[in-house]
Amino acid sequence: MKFLVCISNVPDTTTKITFTPDNKEFNKAGVQFVINPWDEYALTRAIELKEANPGSTVTVLNVGEADTEPNIRKALAIGADDAIRVNAAPTDAFFVAEQIAAVAKDGGYDVILMGKESIDYNGFQVHGMVGELLGIPTVAPAMKLDMSGNAATLEREIEGGKEIVQVNTPFVASCQQPMCEPRIPNMRGIMTARTKPLKVVAATGSAARTQVTEYALPPKKQGVKLIDAANAGELIKLLRNEAKVI
Amino acid sequence: MSVLVVVECDKGEVKKSSLEVATYGAQLAAQLGTSATAIAVGEATEDNLAKLGEQGISKVLYDKEPRLKDFVNNAYTKLIATAAQQEDAKVIVLANSNIGAAVGSRLSIRLQASLATNVVELPRTDGGQFTVKRGAFSGKAFSDVVLTGDRKIIAVKKNSIEAHHEAGKTAEVAAFSAQLGDQDFADAPKQVVMQDPAGGILLPEAERVVSGGRGMKGPENWGLIEDLAKALGAATACSKPVSDVDWRPHHEHVGQTGITVSPNLYIACGISGAIQHLAGVNSSKVIVVINKDPEAPFFKAADYGIVGDVFEVLPKLTAAVKELN
Known part of the structure; x- marks a missing residue:
């Protein structure tokens, strides 16, 4: 079984988001970048399934510039076998999906996994685009993934419940909790990751279909109105008469 | 050209988020000087679909294929793509739900459309550009995004638009068939388990x-x-x-x-x-x-x-x- 796990490089979840003075770009200064937390579910589950199915391989794919390599190495340290970096800035979901589809077509992967969405762009799009570009099923968002030969059983979250879905390889799944407990690298993993192959390939010549022109922060709150705990019922009156939300 | 609105139904009722989407679609259609047609997915009733007139929808396409009751990615994608072609829809509006995201992303490839998810406002369409505001950085910020494609797909964030109700207005419910066959339902769920929230x-x-x-x-x-x-x-x-x-x-x-x-x-x-x-x-x-x-x-x-x-x-x-x- 050949697994392809797509990871993106995102600001750490504790990051305070700021932009350049013209609000055209995210301000990367001083920001720690990590593997997208949703992608960690995809990566760890792929490694678990590889361990359960001897002879399998896990390839990590990132669409990004050279500054993403520390996180690609981290994915290798967690247990992926090799990595591919498509050398391009990930301009939009369509562009990224085209790169993933091109790599997937080339490599003949059986299972293509990624996180539900990236925590920076929040597109929740790439999974479906890759599936459609390759003409294979997508299961998104998946909370559980089990494999038996080339047959997979997944739990897909729907609003208010879940669907049990069965598909055969090849397929795409976008992953979320509680699929597995994401792993962190151990010392041996970190040592071996240094020598695992990381191939850099050029992007295919496709163009983005969307363009970010400006960023904005949410409006600031006016300040909190404190109600005395002894008189807590007063809050309910304010919510009805002043805020008018109940 | 028209605006096509994807309306998710459950147990016969139109979902609240889809009433918001219908409102968004009708307002966008008015802004573009055209009309809004809806396509129903899930378990619907004709009476409830006709009530989408209250949100400003003029026509609702309804395929009575029973297997559309549960979410099936390929079947829903084909259904909506077929409706979009028939209606010459330049903009498709759906909910930023698990269904909307799964279908919208596939549709964007099939229809060669620009896709924006997590959209919180009506687009700005002045100056020949089509710009939407969407949530980014997981709620920490917003971004303005220009959709450069000829066709556009917009997934509207829940609770960001208030559903409009104009009592008494009804939409025409029109029979529709996307000629779906067994192969379109190959990825149908084996089982659907609902929680009791x-x-x-x-x-x-x-x-x-x-x-x-x-x-x-x-x-x-x-x-x-x-x-x-x-x-x-x-x-x-x-x-x-x-x-x-x-x-x-x-x-x-x-x-x-x-x-x-x-x-x-x-x-x-x-x-x-x-x-x-x-x-x-x-x-x-x-x-x-x-x-x-x-x-x-x-x-x-x-x-x-x-x-x-x-x-x-x-x-x-x-x-x-x-x-x-």
Whole structure:
């Protein structure tokens, strides 16, 4: 079984988001970048399934510039076998999906996994685009993934419940909790990751279909109105008469 | 050309988020000088579909194929693509739901369209450009995005548009067939398992949410959260540490790596307000924070606050709501 796990490089979840003075770009200064937390579910589950199915391989794919390599190495340290970096800035979901589809077509992967969405762009799009570009099923968002030969059983979250879905390889799944407990690298993993192959390939010549022109922060709150705990019922009156939300 | 609105139905009813989407689509159609047609997916009834006239929809396409009751990615994609071709739809509007995202992303490839998800406002269409505002950085920011494609698909964030109701207006319900066959249902679910949410209110669609954090001290104390939620007609939610230790199921986890919600009222009980949690809730219209620590960062993001012990404050609030009702 050949697994392809797509990871993106995102600001750490504790990051305070700021932009350049013209609000055209995210301000990367001083920001720690990590593997997208949703992608960690995809990566760890792929490694678990590889361990359960001897002879399998896990390839990590990132669409990004050279500054993403520390996180690609981290994915290798967690247990992926090799990595591919498509050398391009990930301009939009369509562009990224085209790169993933091109790599997937080339490599003949059986299972293509990624996180539900990236925590920076929040597109929740790439999974479906890759599936459609390759003409294979997508299961998104998946909370559980089990494999038996080339047959997979997944739990897909729907609003208010879940669907049990069965598909055969090849397929795409976008992953979320509680699929597995994401792993962190151990010392041996970190040592071996240094020598695992990381191939850099050029992007295919496709163009983005969307363009970010400006960023904005949410409006600031006016300040909190404190109600005395002894008189807590007063809050309910304010919510009805002043805020008018109940 | 027209605007095509994808309307999700469940047990015969149009989902609340789809009433919002229908409103968005009708307003967008008016802005573009055209009309809004809807295509129904899920388990629908003709009566309820006709009521989409209240949101400004003029026509609803309805394929009575029974296997469309449950979500099937390929079948839904083909159904909507066929409707889009028939109606010469230049813009397709759907909910930013698990169904909307799964179908919208496939459709964008099939129809060679620009796709924007998590959209919070009507687009700006002046100057020949089509610009939407969408949530980014998991609720920490917004971005303006230009959709450069000839066709556009917009997934509207839940609770960001208020559903319009013009009583008495009805839409024409037109029979429609996308000629779906067995191969389109190859990825149909083997089984669908629905939860029974507390009080019957689903968190992603809820207008009011009562949420608990580690300050609740243990799952055995959640009755206090549920009592207030029930009195308010609210859904229950929790912070990440709470779902990490399995006090509550993960689908109640609100935050940057859980779900982001934007209800009218969010009541946080015993949650300190880490930046990852705030990201998931800061588009709520009114935020109430109850915490015994006056220095809890959440108070800075709140509209109303009570510095006090949740175990004393919550029963008082529940009693006050009951009294008011």
